[in-house]
Amino acid sequence: MATQESFTSYTENLQKYLRLPQNGQIMVEYIWIDSEGGVRSKSRTLPELKEGYTPKDLPTWNFDGSSTGQAPGDNSDVYLKPVAVFPDPFRGNPNILVLSECWNADGTPNKFNYRYEAAKLMEKHAEHIPWFGLEQEYTLLDLTDRPYGWPKNGYPAPQGPYYCGVGAGKVVQRDIVEAHYKCCLYANIKISGTNAEVMPAQWEYQVGPCDGIEMGDHLWLSRFLLHRVAEEFGAKVSFDPKPIPGDWNGAGLHSNFSTKEMRVEGGMKYIEAAIKKLEGRHHEHIAVYGVGNEKRLTGRHETGSIDQFSYGVANRGASIRIPRECAAKGYGYFEDRRPASNADPYQITGIIMETCFGAIEQ
Secondary structure, rough: OHHHHHHHHHHHHHHHHHHHOOOOOOEEEEEEEOOOOEEEEEEEEEOOOOOOOOOHHOOOOOOOOEOOOOOOHHHOEEEEEEEEEEOOOOOOOOEEEEEEEEEEEOOOEEOOHHHHHHHHHHHHOOOOOOOEEEEEEEEEEEOOEEOOOOOOOOOOOOOOOOOOOOOOOOOOOOOHHHEEEEEEEEOOEEEEEEEEEOOOOOOEEEEEEOOOOOHHHHHHHHHHHHHHHHHHHEEEEEEOOOOOOOOOOOOOOEEEEEEEOOOOOOOOOHHHHHHHHHOOOOHHHHHHOOOOOOOEEEEEOOOOOOOOEEEEOOOOOOOEEOOHHHEEEEOOOEEEEEOOOOOOHHHHHHHHHHHHHHOOOO
């Protein structure tokens, strides 16, 4: 086991190299989403631009899609088209992170490129000025896939002291959470907060409000940053809605949504109209709201049933919750509590827009 002295020596040696000048060049990390909802990345060198890079300034790149489940071996090239640029908190200025869409060689979006359709929906209905906020729950695991802080044989004490807990025995791995928070702020991610959740080793952070397609971009980049930070601490991140069997809350990706009409006086009628539309497409939403969601949406532990749609004011056991403050004012937003923690944010935001305002004609 590494000692504190050896860890300090390793860190000092690493920093020595990270401080070396780059001689007018930058390191660019291209990031994409693979076939299983994971993140992948690889680096390339580009000349430094005084004014910095935008997505249109960056070259299209490619990768071996047969190694990521995104293309067959006999036609394996998948192209990376930059769509968003962020400062790199690991390598520091002037290096950048580049979120990219995946495209096939024939000029069509890869079948796992959910951003493409979501972006079209956001553009078509842009006059409604949609704002989204996503609450990302996750569990931190050791390299044996056991949640941190859990007994080697058995389960921890029942939930109660862990939610927003402070102190040893109540929360674990706060260092990862704090490091991730700072990385998000450095990278200009619209992270709005974080807290410990009801199960030991389970945490949550919130991203938003974001306008339109920006929501998916910022949430995916925040997931990449979380995986990278945890990697440096020798930990794993699980977005599985129920990574451990037992009587524990599942992890969700609750979606807060509003439009310009909902955010002003009289907006409640637009909120209620949108909820009725969501009710009519409950099963279509569930189909894209995450894998294994049936383990979580049991109707217990502040969840609605996966087979039934419900809504209510301040009701965390409903499919849709209207915050009490919004109900009192008569305007604001609503929370869709159905998405699982591993759901794709482009699919979540896209289907909400489609249900509320209509699909794009092909």
